[in-house]
Structures are given as C-alpha cells and as structure tokens.
Amino acid sequence: MSIDGLSVRVPEKERIGGGAGDLTLVDRLSLRIRPGERVALVGESGSGKSMTARAVLQLDPHLRLSGSVRWKGQELVGSGERRMRTIRGREISMIFQDPMTALNPVLTIGEQVAETLTVHGMPKKKAYARAAEMLDRLRVPKAKERLRAYPGEFSGGMRQRVVMAAALVAGPDMLIADEPTTALDVRVQEQVLDLLEEQSRELDLAVLFITHDLGIVAGLAHRVAVMLRGALVEERTVDDLFACPRHPYTRGLIGSVPRLDADPGIRLKTVADHMSMEGTTSHA
Numbered sequence: 537m538s539i540d541g542l543s544v545r546v547p548e549k550e551r552i553g554g555g556a557g558d559l560t561l562v563d564r565l566s567l568r569i570r571p572g573e574r575v576a577l578v579g580e581s582g583s584g585k586s587m588t589a590r591a592v593l594q595l596d597p598h599l600r601l602s603g604s605v606r607w608k609g610q611e612l613v614g615s616g617e618r619r620m621r622t623i624r625g626r627e628i629s630m631i632f633q634d635p636m637t638a639l640n641p642v643l644t645i646g647e648q649v650a651e652t653l654t655v656h657g658m659p660k661k662k663a664y665a666r667a668a669e670m671l672d673r674l675r676v677p678k679a680k681e682r683l684r685a686y687p688g689e690f691s692g693g694m695r696q697r698v699v700m701a702a703a704l705v706a707g708p709d710m711l712i713a714d715e716p717t718t719a720l721d722v723r724v725q726e727q728v729l730d731l732l733e734e735q736s737r738e739l740d741l742a743v744l745f746i747t748h749d750l751g752i753v754a755g756l757a758h759r760v761a762v763m764l765r766g767a768l769v770e771e772r773t774v775d776d777l778f779a780c781p782r783h784p785y786t787r788g789l790i791g792s793v794p795r796l797d798a799d800p801g802i803r804l805k806t807v808a809d810h811m812s813m814e815g816t817t818s819h820a
C-alpha cells in the first residue's frame with residue numbers, strides 16, 4: 537500500500553465542540569507498507585493514528601479525504617463505497633482495541649468468524665471448517681467445539697484471538713490493527729502480539745499496527761512511523777529508531793518507555809518533559 541499526501545478533514549458542521557472552518561486531523565501523511573511488512577504507527581493519544589487507519593478503509597463517510605491511497609496499483613481515494621466493500625475484510629481487514637465490542641454477544645463464535653465467508657456466498661459447512669482452522673492457527677483450544685460457544689464464555693485474550701480469526705479468515709493481504717492489545721493485561725498482550733507476528737510471517741500478511749506504546753513495537757514491527765499532531769515526524773526501521781531517534785518527540789516517546797533495569801525510585805519522564813527540555817512543546 538502506498539499512502540501519499542493523505543489528508544483527513546472534518547467539515548465545519550461535523551466538528552465536535554464547534555469552531556470555524558474544516559478541521560485537519562491528518563495532514564499530508566505519506567507511508568508505504570510492502571507485502572508482508574509490519575509497520576507500526578506510533579504517537580500519543582489524539583495524534584491522528586486511528587483517523588489515518590479509518591481513512592485508509594474509508595470507514596467515516598463524513599470525513600473529507602484528499603491525497604492518495606494506492607492499493608495493488610489502484611487508487612482508493614474517491615473509488616466509491618461499492619469498491620471499498622469488496623476490499624474491507626477480504627483484502628484489508630481491521631481489528632480494534634476492544635474485542636468485546638467487536639463481537640456480537642448473541643451470535644456464536646462460528647457465525648462471527650465465518651461471516652466474511654458466508655456473506656460472500658461460501659456454503660456454511662465449508663465456511664465453518666475454515667473458521668475452525670483459523671481459530672486453531674490462533675491456538676484457540678478445541679477450536680471446532682468452540683464454534684458453538686458465545687463471546688461471553690471467552691476471556692479477553694481469547695476474544696481477541698477470535699476477532700483476529702474473523703479478520704484473517706478470508707485471507708486478506710493486509711491487517712490494520714488499532715491498539716489491539718491495549719485492553720489486555722501484559723502477559724496476554726504478549727501472547728497476542730506473538731501470534732500476530734507469527735501469522736504475519738506465515739501468511740505473508742502486511743500489518744499496519746497502531747499503538748501509543750513504543751515499548752511493544754520492537755519485537756513486532758520492521759518499521760516505525762511516528763505521528764504528532766496529525767503529521768508524521770519520523771519514519772525509520774525499528775533498530776535505527778531506537779538506536780538514534782532524530783525527532784525530539786520520538787526521543788520523548790523512547791524516554792518514556794519503562795525499562796526493567798531502571799531505578800524504581802526514579803520518576804519516568806513524560807514526552808512533554810523531553811520536548812520542553814529540547815525546546816519543543818507537545819500539544820497533548
């Protein structure tokens with residue numbers, strides 16, 4: 537995927553909290569994600585990460601997009617809702633932070649994981665067999681039997697695996713994961729991240745991974761793009777970024793990642809601390 541100069545604006549009448557004129561949420565962002573590549577989009581809350589992801593899939597019809605998003609050589613900006621429907625879920629899938637709201641509590645796991653296949657006409661039996669295979673890949677124990685279970689019978693980590701299975705069952709080429717582990721405890725978070733990395737490798741799946749937590753991208757992403765106030769400030773390989781971050785904001789993000797060998801009595805510096813030390817101010 538090739539994103540070039542993508543801007544996302546809220547028209548004046550849709551602005552929450554009022555204000556004159558359109559409000560720019562994403563400002564001329566450019567980013568490339570190659571097949572099988574894992575790219576992390578990192579930044580503080582409100583920096584525009586989710587808006588970028590949602591704009592790629594055109595999930596919010598009230599937002600105005602400009603610039604270009606090329607997917608498999610075709611332009612998506614302005615391509616229309618019909619075309620986007622053939623892409624969402626089948627070619628590019630998205631998973632969100634809260635696995636509970638992503639799942640319908642009154643539908644079985646089988647119905648939900650198989651849905652992308654059944655809506656496109658695959659016979660139910662075949663679709664359920666695929667769903668069970670996918671759950672098995674994601675190490676959901678007794679996958680076949682669990683197809684009849686309901687989301688409420690699963691723990692948070694298992695639910696996120698179900699959500700991942702639903703996102704991957706139709707064999708997309710790209711997954712956009714928006715803070716998929718933020719709601720999970722640290723141990724479960726690690727398991728889900730490992731699974732995501734493993735599936736990306738095995739399925740040659742490109743991943744755009746959105747997080748405010750730079751601490752979790754090291755083992756996962758090939759490249760990191762850092763976002764501040766709607767714009768990218770730095771984009772590097774993970775190793776380069778950690779070895780020598782260029783932008784003061786990135787140095788702030790790295791400086792605020794907790795270290796296991798740090799003195800427990802020392803207060804962690806915030807991104808704002810770092811930026812004010814370097815003469816830049818954070819808006820957040």
Ligand SMILES: Nc1ncnc2c1ncn2[C@@H]1O[C@H](COP(=O)(O)OP(=O)(O)OP(=O)(O)O)[C@@H](O)[C@H]1O
Nearest residue numbers: 546550551552561580581582583584585586587588
């Ligand atoms: N309709 C709107 N009117 C005004 N501001 C908006 C509107 N929609 C979104 N925003 C603002 O756009 C900004 C970017 O939001 P976005 O969700 O992309 O940030 P984020 O970096 O993903 O952070 P988070 O992790 O908190 O979701 C936020 O400050 C949000 O309040």
